[in-house]
Amino acid sequence: MTGTRDNLDRRRIVGGFLFGYACTAFIIFLILVEWWAHHAPVTPNYLSGQIFPHNEHGWITYFTSSQSTEGAILFGSSWLSGAGAMITLPKRNVLVRRLGRVPVAARWKIDDPSEKARGSALCGALAAPAIALIFIPAVAWLNRNGVVFNF
Secondary structure: OOOOOOHHHHHHHHHHHHHHHHHHHHHHHHHHHHHHHHHHOOOOOOOOOOOOOEEEEEEEEEEEEEHHHHHHHHHHHHHHHHHHHHHHHHHEEEEEEEEEEEEEEEEEEEEOOHHHHHHHHHHHHHHHHHHHHHHHHHHHHHHHOOOOOOO
């Protein structure tokens, strides 16, 4: 265990929040994409702006620029937050498997005796829907300025 107690507590809180956000944002992403895909046309509809193709296991539907960008941001932010949580959270009993000198896998246990990471993960999970709603004006601004992400 390295670092001061305050630093470890800060890492537990930040890492827990990122983990809670990552899980919930990914679930929101899956729900929205399923909803959008089942209500989207299978041919481009230029009048409604549904021209951005989305390939769901070979089933192609067409999303609007805001749907496409919102989905890409939710997907990307969930994975980045998950990676940030994995890096940030303090670990114990780290076991690294190597192939020669190259590390190929790692296993560990989260070092959280005070369970601060659990509480902050709950806060991150509750904050994810609000953060997703904050994305909506940002997505509209990006789309107005010609930026569209597709996934």
